[in-house]
Amino acid sequence: MPEFLRIATAVVGLALAAWAGYAAWRDQAPRRGQLIGTIVLELFALALAATAVARLSDGHHNRDLATFIGYLVAFVIIPPAGFLLARLEPTRWGSVIIAVVGLVEAILVVRLQQVFTGVG
């Protein structure tokens, strides 16, 4: 998985978490921009997942393939799931959901790389 893509995905996730977290703190419902940000984050996640799958099919040997695939599935499911729930919840709690999505995705980028390289 290319380093620039990993860093970009984590940065988008953390920025979204900070933005939505600030909105929740100010008792604001998710704004259009935050919902679009969740879609952008999903596009980054899909791109990262695609590079990982390409590396696996090239014969990259993974110590714990099943765990890696599990993380990968969660990684691409979480933004759309959060998006749908946040749209149903036009209160500050919708903003908290988006903040959680951003934070969890950033953490998952790190975990994915650890499992991918067999560290940790």
Next chain:
Amino acid sequence: MDTERVEPGPDTEALPTKNRRRSINVGLGRLLIFVYGLFALSATGRAVVQIATKFHQAPLAYVLSAVAAVIYIVATVCLARSTVGSRRLGILCVSIELVGVLVVGTVSQLDTAAFPDATVWSDYGSGYGYVPLVLPILGLWWLLRGAKPAPAVAE
């Protein structure tokens, strides 16, 4: 935090006034549905991988992973359904979850031999930022709050 606000929901509108209850699947409840869903997903994934690929290494830890996964799934569904029955089942599940994280957390600290591999609840959920410890407390508070009648509509 505005804890007294009551969101109108299908439950509160359909029932007669004396049975009027707070909906548990809106507001903070919707956040809980999302976080419980995340844990249902990750605990299920972990349990399936552990049991399918290396069950003999740590049977106790892996059975507990599966139990945790089932509890998270049932709790997620209960939170989302928001009926009287599902709230009761939810309270039961979340209570088991709280006892589980406390017992497994303590035992995994004292007897590391019984837990050579991690579960969601090992070391009080430290591998998940202690969220597994905070989540049942928050969930229980939310569900018990939902069991009380909602205040009068004219606020």
